[in-house]
Amino acid sequence: MASNDKTIGPATKTSPLETKLISNKGPTDAEITLKENKHIGKMILRGSLSEKKFITSTKKHLSQQFPASPNSFYDHTKVRVIWLGPDEWLILTDAAELNTLKDDLTRALIKSHSALVDVSDNSTIIEIKGRYSREILMKGCSLDIHPSVFQTGCSAQIDLGLANIILLKTADEPIYQIIVRASFASYLWDWLVDAAHEFNVRIEN
Amino acid sequence: MLHIECPWCGFRDDAEFHYGGEAHITRPDPSTTLTDEKFSEYLFSKTNTKGLLLERWCHRSGCRRWFNVLRNTITNEILEVYPVTEKPSSKQGKETYERNWRRKSPPKKTPKTDEVK
Numbered sequence: 001m002a003s004n005d006k007t008i009g010p011a012t013k014t015s016p017l018e019t020k021l022i023s024n025k026g027p028t029d030a031e032i033t034l035k036e037n038k039h040i041g042k043m044i045l046r047g048s049l050s051e052k053k054f055i056t057s058t059k060k061h062l063s064q065q066f067p068a069s070p071n072s073f074y075d076h077t078k079v080r081v082i083w084l085g086p087d088e089w090l091i092l093t094d095a096a097e098l099n100t101l102k103d104d105l106t107r108a109l110i111k112s113h114s115a116l117v118d119v120s121d122n123s124t125i126i127e128i129k130g131r132y133s134r135e136i137l138m139k140g141c142s143l144d145i146h147p148s149v150f151q152t153g154c155s156a157q158i159d160l161g162l163a164n165i166i167l168l169k170t171a172d173e174p175i176y177q178i179i180v181r182a183s184f185a186s187y188l189w190d191w192l193v194d195a196a197h198e199f200n201v202r203i204e205n
Numbered sequence: 206m207l208h209i210e211c212p213w214c215g216f217r218d219d220a221e222f223h224y225g226g227e228a229h230i231t232r233p234d235p236s237t238t239l240t241d242e243k244f245s246e247y248l249f250s251k252t253n254t255k256g257l258l259l260e261r262w263c264h265r266s267g268c269r270r271w272f273n274v275l276r277n278t279i280t281n282e283i284l285e286v287y288p289v290t291e292k293p294s295s296k297q298g299k300e301t302y303e304r305n306w307r308r309k310s311p312p313k314k315t316p317k318t319d320e321v322k
Contacts, residue, residue, distance in 0.1 A: 070213050070268075085268045086213065142218045157214070157267045159221060164266050 016124050016182035017189055026202030032130040034192055035204035037177065040125055041098025043091040044084075045105070047114030057108035061101070062091070073155045073168060082155050082166065082179075090166070090179075095120065124185045126178045128192065133174045136195045137167070145169075145176075161191040209274065210286050214267040225261030227252060228273045229292075229302060254278055257301040259293060275301060 017036050047054040049067060058066050063076035067089065073082040079101065080092040093101050098120065105116055128136065134145055140161040144150065147169075156167045163184035168177040180188045193201070207219035233239050233247050252258070258278050263271045275285040275298045285295045293302055 071215075085270055142220070157269075158217075159266045 016185040017126075019186065020189055022203060022205055024203065024205050027200055028202065030130065030200045030202030031132050032128065032136065032196045032199045032201040033204055034189075034196065034201065035127050035129075036189075037125040037127050039095040040120070041093050041095045041101075041118070042120045042123065043093075043098070043102060043105075044117045044119050045089045045091055045114065046087055046116075047109070047112060048087055051112055051114075054109065054112040054114050057112060058105075061105055061108055071155055072153050074153065082168070084157065084166070090119075092125075121182060123179050123181050126180060126185070126189065126192065127175065128178065128196075129173075129175045130199075131174055132196075132199045133176055136192065136199070137176060139195045140191065141167070143167075147172075147174075161188060163188045163191075207281060207283070209262060209283060211264040211267055211270075212272050212286055212288065213270060214264060217264070217267060221264060221266035223263040223265040225263055225271065227305075228259040228261045228289075229305065252305070257284070257297055259298065259301055259305070261289065 015036060015038050022036060045058070047058070049055060055066075062079060062081050063074070065074045065076060066081060068074050068081055068083040070083055070086075073080055078093055078097055082090040082092070084090050091101070098118070102116065102118060109116060134147075137145060137160065141158055143156055143158050145156075145167070150156070150169055152169050152172050154169045158165060158167055160167070160178065160180075163180055165188070166179040168179070169175075170177050178188070178192075193203070208216050209219055209222055210216050211222075230247065233243050255278060258276055260274050260276060261271055262274050263269065271289045273287050273289055273291075273293070274283055275287075275293055275295065276283050285293055285298045287293055287298075293299055
């Protein structure tokens with residue numbers, strides 16, 4: 001899901017962290033790296049798993065792995081599907097691909113009792129990387145995120161600091177993605193920078 | 206701090222949850238026969254149970270789903286967690302359900318609910 005600057009939809013042009021004037025700073029061998037993953041399209045999909053039509057249509061576009069098991073996510077080509085509830089999923093894709101996927105899914109789900117809503121500007125994604133990233137998250141999160149429990153492919157909806165987030169473990173290395181509401185993004189960024197202060201932190205644009 | 210087991214997300218701190226009061230209380234039918242007394246009884250009269258209580262909780266910070274809990278209000282021990290659409294299945298849960306003076310209808314057989322495959 002690399003960002004593609006050429007074909008960004010109007011909805012994802014701005015970032016809620018724009019006022020932070022994020023630019024590269026900090027040592028290159030830093031133990032913590034913070035950055036914002038921009039230009040990611042987001043959609044909320046809702047529907048009942050007891051409806052056969054809904055299952056078959058979604059499986060066709062979001063792979064056979066659908067529905068993800070509770071508190072997990074999976075990647076399928078350029079799409080990431082995150083479980084949010086027994087009848088609710090968050091779909092992430094490159095902003096450039098969003099409209100195509102949205103049209104495809106809308107067409108496929110036309111006769112099923114479901115809802116697909118573009119929520120791209122509802123939230124943003126902050127990535128925290130480095131050997132102390134878990135220690136930083138532990139400062140404001142009550143969940144056990146030790147790698148033996150919170151493994152790659154796990155997701156959790158939880159409070160971090162005072163913000164409600166979706167936490168993803170995207171790789172075996174200590175990398176976490178934090179999906180946070182746009183209105184909380186600025187607060188959470190400051191919180192993370194502050195929490196990372198005691199470590200060797202690098203901020204990437 | 207209470208440690209509540211959400212049916213979807215597992216054990217989480219009670220700060221993540223929203224309390225919904227006593228479970229299995231039927232909201233009166235807002236028909237013409239509904240009096241102010243009847244509705245205020247539904248709204249304001251609480252059992253103030255000392256002991257086992259069936260109550261509703263919502264996992265506000267997580268999956269945002271409602272579920273029912275059988276909790277001992279003296280020891281804060283949680284004995285059972287079950288879906289909102291169902292009746293308690295444990296012995297103590299069934300007894301608590303039968304005992305409730307606010308429950309007007311007789312206990313029904315557990316209806317089949319949507320299961321996640």
